[in-house]
Amino acid sequence: MNNQKTTKNSPEKVILEKGKKYFWCTCGLSGKQPFCDGSHKVSTDFKSMHFEVEETKEYYLCNCKKTNNQPYCDGSHNK
Numbered sequence: 349m350n351n352q353k354t355t356k357n358s359p360e361k362v363i364l365e366k367g368k369k370y371f372w373c374t375c376g377l378s379g380k381q382p383f384c385d386g387s388h389k390v391s392t393d394f395k396s397m398h399f400e401v402e403e404t405k406e407y408y409l410c411n412c413k414k415t416n417n418q419p420y421c422d423g424s425h426n427k
């Protein structure tokens with residue numbers, strides 16, 4: 349299986365901290381959305397997306413997996 353799965357049709361509001369490493373789930377199978385929990389390794393060729401932020405603050409991370417600005421919501425869930 350290698351199909352990306354939409355998990356929720358709205359972004360996840362999270363507080364991310366400068367200096368921390370985050371892994372955004374690209375496959376949609378993680379039970380810890382929007383972050384990777386390693387589930388992609390079982391049945392997909394997807395890899396999680398590593399990212400960090402420049403500033404500690406609130407961010408909106410994509411849950412629908414259709415964004416063109418990974419890992420951030422760009423409103424694609426409304427299209």
Ligand code: FES
Pocket residue numbers: 372373374375376377378383384385386387388389394395396397
């Ligand atoms: S569980 Fe989806 S990318 Fe890791």
